[in-house]
Amino acid sequence: MTRVKRGSVARKRRKNILKLASGFQGAHSTIFRTGNQQIIKALASSYRDRGKRKRDFRRLWITRINAAARNNGVSYTKFIRHLYKNQVSSNRKVLAQIAIFDTNSFSTILKKLSSGESIRYRNFSPEFYSGEVRTP
Template sequence: MPRAKGGFKTRHRRNRVLKEAEGYWGKRSKAYRSAQEAVDRAKKYAYRDRKARKRDFRGLWIIRINAAARLTGLSYSALMGGLKKAGVAIDRKSLAELAIQDPVAFTKVAATARESLAA
């Protein structure tokens, strides 16, 4: 009986990995074993960085909101505290977009926060 070398399933799996490794440098795109290691590592980084991207964007939004808030005479924490106290439920992404696209509207939002802090 001949030894089992792997048939369609094995070839199919290897070809899938090599297809995923297309564009990698040198042996990483040609040899199955190197390609498998490179693809596994790439998927691990992709998973990790999908989570990190969310943190990075939140940080960016906070920086933008803080910069815009300081132009209105409030700190970031005072602005957010005032908005919470006033019952304004607007997320940081929208607030940062407002600060960039429509500074007049952001100033009104900041005024609402300031009023609730004074009350």
């Protein structure tokens, strides 16, 4: 069997891996072995944290909705139960934005849900849907 010299292939592979590690500090960006270990660790962390980011945002939205609901005298669980009971399909991200940027509409939603009225989105204040972004 003939001898295979891997010089150019191995160099290209190492060069590509070190290119991925270009922003790392110290030897992690210049030495192949440590750079390769850090790349493997970084890719594993990014995969894990993509799921964690989704969980963290959901927790944040729930916290914001809970705070706004408690300002109106209702707990988060009762508010969500009223949403399901009245078949309102709105996600927590949108509800959290309404709770922060348009507190009057959020309190209107709470009052209508607790009284059992049907909710139509056109009854909310128009400045929330006009495209303006107001900071609290």
